[in-house]
Amino acid sequence: MTDDTETPDGLAAEYVLGTLGADERAQAEVLIRDDPGFARLVRGWERRLGELNVMVHPVEPPAGTWEPIQARIGDAAPSIAPHPGEAAPAATAGNVVDLSARLGRWRRAAGGLAALAAVLLGLVATQLFNPAALPGLLRPKPIDIANAPVNPGRFVAVLQQNAASPAFILTVDVATRTASVRRVSAEQPAGKSYELWLVSDRFPGPRSLGLVGATEFARPALANYDPATISGATYAVSLEPEGGSPTGAPTGPVLYAGKLVESVPP
């Protein structure tokens, strides 16, 4: 077929997404090194898609991962100038590095944070940097692969009237039964409140999860529901009198609804 997507931007996008085979990856890496325009496209895609990392569940690496890294950085100071061929993906546009501009940027970034960081590093040093100093129960445990519970995943529901107008975005962590919901595009009519409902065939009627504020994150109350109910339910938003439904059931129109989809595929 005539392919309107056979463009440098398409190649850059697929490189960042990670779907290229070894040969095409190698070609893309040559372009990143030699073609500043292509490198810019790659950086753009890293910025667009990179946010997806937020949804990845952290996993503690096994004990002993740090020591080889520490040994390999040895006594050599890191080079501020890039190593040839060792350029980072986000910073490969120019092979000429304007060192003074870079240092100036660092000073600006670092200067404003110095006071905060001084306080913070003390905390970090005990809480994160030296986990061995913590009492046993607080210390990170090496993961037990064979007995690790199945990761129930994070879910996202886009509550909308139609595909073109997402109105609220609900994210749910089924493992911790925590959630947040945020208004994206719905108008806030004066004197009314949006109320979020859980609709499940396990209950005779919708269960209120609380009001969705005008601008702030709301924290729907999911703690009383089991994971299967949470992941199988439909979530709906109705327009209610200010302060919420007076009856405990939706009284106003149900404007937006959606089901959870797993945001990190199994």
Add this chain to the structure above:
Amino acid sequence: MLSAQELVWLMAAVAKGDRAAFERLYAATRAKLYGVVLRILRRQDLADEVMQETYLKIWNSAGQFDPALASPITWMVAIARNRAIDLVRKKTEVSIEEESDVFEFAADTPDPLAKREMTEALERLLACMAKLDEERRRLVLFAYYHGWSREQLAARFETPVNTIKTWLRRALRDIRECLDA
């Protein structure tokens, strides 16, 4: 909990050769990066190898990190994903089905980055992805989280590889148009 700004500060110290800062950066980011590479590699020995290469590269390249272009964690995850994907592409003998259900991991400790609110940029991205067909959205998510090639996606989705390529490129183009709108 370390914010992106605090990580920027640590990166600046690492760029100057501060080993203690590097160890703090490692402590603050290791679980996120390990989670990312383990999903792609699905083998602990390979994940350990990629973790070493990734942090060496971070140590050597910290001076190139530009806080105006990316957040530290996005920059670090991009390095880790690139290393992991390069490794799986070269190890074609590693079947994607191998050990497929043994390697479902859960977080066993709270991570300083994990409890962060969903960012506005992520919300915008998810809203744009919500406009894609369900199958194309799944295609993009599988590719991102598992690092699957077109060939692997073609096998999984039982669709010819050229069609997968077209779907991917159009989905990505649609995402870009939506985000840039």
